[in-house]
Amino acid sequence: MNGYLYLDGDQCFKGQWLTAPLEHNVNRKIIFFTGMIGYEDVLIDPTYTNQIVIFTYPLIGTYGISYEEYIHKKPSVGAVVVYEAVDDPSHYQSTSSLTEYLEKWNIPMLSHVDTRAVVKKLRNRSSMSAILSSSEPI
Amino acid sequence: MPKDTSIQSILVIGSGPIVIGQAAEFDYAGTQGCSALKEEGYEVILVNNNPATIMSDQAFADRVYFEPLTVDSLEKIIELERPDGILATLGGQTGLNLAYQLSEAGILERFQVKFLGSSIETIKKAEDREIFRALMKELNEPVPxxxxxxxxxxxxxxxxxxxxxxxxxxxxxxxxxxxxxxxxxxxxxxxxxxxxxxxxxxxxxxxxxIAGYKEIEFEVVRDSTDTCIIICNMENIDPVGIHTGDSIVVAPSQTLTNDEYQLLRQAAVKIVSKLGIIGGCNIQFALDPTSRNYYLIEVNPRVSRSSALASKATGYPIAQIAAKLAVGYSLSELYHPLTKHKSSSFEPVIDYVVVKFPKWAFNKFPAADRRLGTQMKATGEAMGMDRNLERALLKAIHSLDGGTDLKKTYLIEAATDHLEQMLTEQTDERFFIIMELLRRGQRVETLFEMTKIDRFFLQSFKKLVNLEQQVAAQTFETITKSKLQMFKEKGISDQYLANEWHVTERAIRNKRKMLGIKPIYKMVDTCAGEFEAYSNYFYSSYFGETELNVRKDKRKVLIIGSGPIRIGQGIEFDYCSVQAVFALKKAMVETIMINNNPETVSTDYKIADRLYFEPLILEDVLNVIEAEGITEVLIQFGGQTALNLAEKLEEYGLTLLGITSNKINQLEDRKQFYQLLDDLTIPHMDGEIVQSEKELSTAVKKMGFPVLIRPSFVIGGKGMEIISCKTELERYIQKNRIYPVLADRFLQGMEAEFDLAADGQHMYVPAIIEHIERTGVHSGDSVSVIPPQSLTSDVQEKMIGYARLIVQKLQYKGLMNIQFIINKEKVYVLEVNPRASRTVPIISKVTDVPLVEIATKVLLGKYHLSNDVIAHHSNNDFVCVKYPVFSTYALKGLDSKVGPEMKSTGEGIAIASTFEEAMKKAFQNDRLKKIVQWRIGIKGNGNDKRLKLLAEAAGVKLIDIEDHYSIQQMKEMIALFSPNESFVDRKLREEAIKNRIITFTERETLEVFLQGLAVEEWSVRSMGDWLDRVKKTKEVSIR
CATH class of the missing domain: 3.30.1490.20 (ATP-grasp fold, A domain)
Structure with missing residues (x-):
């Protein structure tokens, strides 16, 4: 199902929910992460508590989430935006995919978003909030 | 630290002729390095006997020596030039080994040449396994x-x-x-x-x-203040056991957790620091797929093929920065050229996936052993980049000139157990075999067990199979926008869709555009969009916002590159493409480059005004053309790949500058070509195009043996054969399934060729090249010489005359290469290539005539020749010998006998005052020095009086080799002569190649080799000095 990321009220990026579609809009501070590796640590980083995290690296979740270290930790982020999240992760320690993990903790994830385009909007701003929604722009 | 002012001149060692394992990547590194040093005001003295390189152009070095890459030669150059410093880390293993030997021999010390960049001690530590292992033990870093x-x-x-x-x-x-x-x-x-x-x-x-472990590489740059950064890490899809040059490689790594990445990263930094590397360094690790265990495989204390790939993958110019670090700068003092305001110590971050796919020569050489292992066999590579792995991979594959269909008929026809057997052999076809097995429902898990390729990648391959099935389930009429959008985003080509849906590619293109599905272009900016960048480096994607903001008011021209390096289409075309860009820039025309080879100079974003890293298939080329608003295209410089697009581009309304596909066809289509020659009464071989076995037999009967048979439109003589008897003809008929083929009468004679630039009426011929071997040897595999040594002036006049007739008749513009056969005093035109050729860089350099620049200006309509210019060189000026270099040692099963099918991977030149001295230089090697008594093994009936005399003069003992020979006998030889086709001869040649003994299969080559050996004294001289000398003698003669 389609989901939408609204920046500054007027700019809208369409994507698809990988987790259950949001019933109510989420309005949070949005931050971006440019690292190519290490999504698992970003998700639990207390600095990003309740924030919307957008990943610029387009392929997130390649090695899944490992049981021992992460699966029991509640992600601190409020929502996740990616271009593509991997359904079939591959790693000997992985016990669930990124989507499964976020679903378990009820963290929404929007995919198929041009995350680079979003970051270019964010980069010159010290702080910006965004709205995640299931409603189409009017 | 600021730059080193104690030195003024720097000697740079290039990597020499292209061989498997050492290709265009060192021209890229060398060109960047040399220009970085010049930018800093140093005088650059370059030694590289590879004439096809861009680095050896006078624009990049103050003095260029086309001299042998041996210790003796380097010593002479150092003695003459007295450079203050030497930079050895740009010239691959050849450069590094030479510098090491120069140091060991005390030559650097004697002439007080400062070793720049990583020290000799560092290089020793990294290269000598014993010292390296001890050091790793000390660091507690695991090695197997x-x-x-x-x-x-x-x-x-x-x-x-x-x-x-x-x-x-x-x-x-x-x-x-x-x-x-x-x-x-x-x-x-x-x-x-x-x-x-x-x-x-x-x-x-x-x-x-530790075969089966994940193979992970890190490209590291370190400066003298111990700042150490990672430019890129890469994961080999093929696990440890297959050479990284033969592996499909993805950047950044995909299957490493943060913990694993940091583990290896820390190890890399620790090792590079301990070694004391200054500049670029490549480190390879093996990581256990089921634990944190890892091993260090290898450290390369220099720029490499991987660093070229990392540079192109990230936009970070490793060689340029490495050269500046070598002269004393620290990373924090240098700016990053793409972001401008960031220091070069900023680690690149990418927001796309990069895939490199190797290009092998096996389709050309069916007899060669296709199995991959620790010995590299690929001749080149292509790179694809996009926002998803599937399209990045498909882009790389589309760049290989092998079509866009992953289904290969011969694999589809094979039984499953046969495919599984093939898979265990680890050949170059393994990706396509895996795809076929996936199509048949083979499980990812089973394929993982068989190949140890990570399940993540196998899953991705499976997605491609899925896509194929989805495409097959759709039709052209019923396809929806969202479905087509998805196919395009994942990399399915228009061409593939057209084939599957039985419509034309144009129909697909039109429908796609009608539905609003067009690619956008994203910037390579090294920072994932975090900072504003000023990059001119783009890749396409079928999703998201475009970042392209182009002006359409300035005249702009597209230059189509030549794709991956292969036998028959090597770096000479990169040289020509880059020279064309320079010429266009001089003429104030905006330059747009499209190419996909990560090793080359043409894909350095500093060269053209804009660079598109894309496959060279019609769809992607047209996409760039439309995005840029281009109407004019240059296709003469990218070899056959670019030329093959000519007709289609014309159909889409593009102007091919200076030429039409009609003209190309008149020269390339055999029937039209012979008609043209007949009209001009230019002699040519009798030849026919035959459509079937029967026609072939009839034609041969008419012409008589021997005949030369070949397919039309070929690269490097692919599929060419000389048939000299009935049995051979029968064998050919049995083997060959594809018609039409061209059958020409084969005439024994001499061969010669030249390149010219024409303006539609007049032409410029800077030099004539004579081939040493007789007809039947591919021009790329023959030793050749400028000026001609035995062509009479009458013959030369005839050659020029025929060229003039062709140029005038076609009102030809641009570059043209013509090959001739000379039999007694009669001259036949063998073939005409309406494009740049292998010899253009050589001729440009040794005659100082910028052929590509002249041609480009003509094609732009900005230049005219007022007269025919035909240069006449005499032996009094100098003699230049071009010689082929083979990589047969890397391709088991490939017979070294030369013939109509090109086998060499590279070429070198040697220049001297006499032909004999040039020959001596051409075959310089350290082995000759080590062996006291020179012996040459002769197999067959070449042992006659003339040879004996030549051998005697050279101090060589000729030894008749019987069918039974001893290995010891072999080891004592300096060369082998074995011209015959028999099984015993083939075996003998293979044994010789294994022992790295020069092998000759043509009598003429052996003779000139002996002539060279007889020379005792030889000297070195820079190209500039040779040219000055010519100028002076010309002045004198005018007076």
């Missing part, structure tokens, strides 16, 4: 259980103690040559024997094999 051996007996003991499999890696070699994995004692012995012979220092590392 191993032993350095110098004899077979020690290897045998190690094998018995450690158990198998065992990997053999010779020290100081090219591309892992001579190594391999031994599964039992007998294999170990054989490998070690070969490996010791291969190693420049007679040393092998044998180690417990």
């Amino acid at each position: 259980e191993s032993e350095i051996i110098r004899d077979v007996e020690t290897a045998r003991r190690f094998g018995q103690m450690i158990g198998f499999p065992i990997i053999v890696r010779p020290a100081y070699t090219l591309g892992g040559t001579g190594g391999g994995i031994a599964n039992h004692l007998a294999e170990l012995e054989a490998l070690v024997k070969g490996g010791l012979n291969e190693s420049a220092i007679n040393q092998c590392l044998i180690e417990k094999s």
